[in-house]
Each structure stands twice: as structure tokens, then as C-alpha cells.
Amino acid sequence: MTLKITNLTGGYGRIPVLKNETFTVENGQTVALIGLNGAGKSTTIKHVMGLLQPQQGTITLDGLSLKDDIQAYRQKIAYVPELPVLYPELTLKEHIDLTIMAYNLDSTATWKQAQKLLEIFRLDNKLNWFPINFSKGMKQKVMIVCAFITQAQLFIIDEPFTGLDPLAVHDLLNLVQEKKQSGAAVLMSTHILTNAEQSADCFVLLNHGQVRAQGTLTQIQQEFGMDAANLDELYVQMSKEEADA
Incomplete structure (x- = not known):
């Protein structure tokens, strides 16, 4: 299963929150959406689920869009909201x-x-x-x-660790790993960067509705020119860029 988001522009009104967002989530892969409040994480998820309609761009699951077959599309998705x-x-x-x-x-x-x-x-x-x-x-x-x-072939988990005790967090991460190993794709949005770094294969860093960087931790380190940085340090650097913009 592949979730493919291509040049997605959209949001809640005429002024878009997301601007030409492009990334994929492959089968057997966990991708973590990372960004400040208002960066577009929840808006992205709502577009994937069909709760918002794109102004531009496309979203497909294994080549299937909402317009093709809304019931078949949505039955491919399981969602854990914040x-x-x-x-x-x-x-x-x-x-x-x-x-x-x-x-x-x-x-x-x-x-x-x-x-x-x-x-x-x-x-x-x-x-x-x-x-x-x-x-x-x-x-x-x-x-x-x-x-x-x-x-489901795509599991969308929005801020999944909120309100969970440490044992439940551990159990959830094990479930995510099992689903990933069975071939499902997982899209996770979280502010708990330590858990994201431990459980995700790739990361999409959003800044003002645009993809600032994406890829493995090593690829994102290279993008920022911070070869030894952890995800938390990269997040702080992105925050500084936003403050300086």
C-alpha cells in the first residue's frame, strides 16, 4: 500500500494552510509528521481522510482516490485521533x-x-x-x-501518546511495529519526538504548510547540515528558522 500526496494545496478556507505538499508513505513503513502548532499536520491528515477537499493536488492510496470509490478508499484507512x-x-x-x-x-x-x-x-x-x-x-x-x-492498509495516528501511561505507549509502539511488519503503512503525527525517532523510518518536517525536509534521520541531518543532531535538535533548528523568517 502506498499513500501518495502530490502537490497538495488546501485548508479550511480560501487561504491555504498547505502549499504544494508532496510526500509518500510506503507499505511496511512508518512516517512521522513533525511540525510546530499550526504547521499543517492535522490539516494534512484531514485531507488524507477526505474530511477536507484539496484546492489543488492529488491524494491516492494504491492509486485509488476518494473520487474513484469513497467507501473502498476509506476502508483502507484506520484512524486514531488525538x-x-x-x-x-x-x-x-x-x-x-x-x-x-x-x-x-x-x-x-x-x-x-x-x-x-x-x-x-x-x-x-x-x-x-x-x-x-x-x-x-x-x-x-x-x-x-x-x-x-x-x-486497514494505512494506519493514521494523530498525537497517539496523549493521555497514555508509559506501559500503554510501549504497547502501542509494539502494535505499530507489528502492523508495519505485516505490510501496512503508518502515518503518525506527534510532538513526542523521542518516540517518533525510535519508531519511525522516515520523517516529514512541516513548516508553514510546506515540507521543509523529508527522509530518514540521516537525510534530514544532511539537509540541515547537522550530522550528529537528534530529531529534537533538528526540530529546534526548524523553530529558529521560523522565528528568523
Whole structure:
């Protein structure tokens, strides 16, 4: 599976947030979107999911665009948002059943996978709980479970570590690694640069809606002329460039 974004210009109104953004996420690869607040990370994700329409440019998954087949396109994607979105009138079990129906998954096989994930995230005894009973971190775990029981080819994870305890972060990173090894593509947006540096294969650094640099850590170090820098130091350098602009 390949996510291909080509010359994407877009945003929420006439004045674009994104300007000629181009990058790809290949199958078996994790790409981390990095940037300051307002750089265009969430806007990029909303365009990929079809929540915003491009002013210019194209977005395809394995050559398929939203215009080609909206249902087939969206069934290729699983999404973990920064802020959990749960239905207050549905239990945890019903959220999983809803996910199974939405993705046309085999119920028996998917519930076996769900049970494993529920145990990993210590939710297996909470199937009859409603969202009002969950903490923010627990709600985020529900979103993770619902996303990772799917057979999606692209996993989009927006600020996934917010509200998670260190053990849950470790478990999530293991899941990302497993999906990547199975051939899925992962697009991750995060401010937790240490986790990004450890888990991502490539990085896309956004600045004012434009790609400032992209590639492996070594390639980005060369782009900035900072051969020994870690991701945090490169982020700070990009911030200084913005302040000086």
C-alpha cells in the first residue's frame, strides 16, 4: 500500500494552510509528521481522510482516490485521533461490534484479535462499560483497539501518546511495529519526538504548510547540515528558522 500526496494545496478556507505538499508513505513503513502548532499536520491528515477537499493536488492510496470509490478508499484507512471520539450510548463491546460491521470483518476472527488487544490494554473486564466510565487514557485505548482490529492498509495516528501511561505507549509502539511488519503503512503525527525517532523510518518536517525536509534521520541531518543532531535538535533548528523568517 502506498499513500501518495502530490502537490497538495488546501485548508479550511480560501487561504491555504498547505502549499504544494508532496510526500509518500510506503507499505511496511512508518512516517512521522513533525511540525510546530499550526504547521499543517492535522490539516494534512484531514485531507488524507477526505474530511477536507484539496484546492489543488492529488491524494491516492494504491492509486485509488476518494473520487474513484469513497467507501473502498476509506476502508483502507484506520484512524486514531488525538481526542477520542466515542458514542456515549454504546458500550465498549458495542464499539467493537460497530467497527466489525463498518469494515465488513469476520466477527469470530476479529473478536479473537480484539480479546488479545483488550488484555494488552487491560480493558478485557470492561466490555460492558460506557464511555462515561472511562478516563481519557482509557478512551484512547478503546480507539486504539478499534483501529488495530481492522485489516486497514494505512494506519493514521494523530498525537497517539496523549493521555497514555508509559506501559500503554510501549504497547502501542509494539502494535505499530507489528502492523508495519505485516505490510501496512503508518502515518503518525506527534510532538513526542523521542518516540517518533525510535519508531519511525522516515520523517516529514512541516513548516508553514510546506515540507521543509523529508527522509530518514540521516537525510534530514544532511539537509540541515547537522550530522550528529537528534530529531529534537533538528526540530529546534526548524523553530529558529521560523522565528528568523
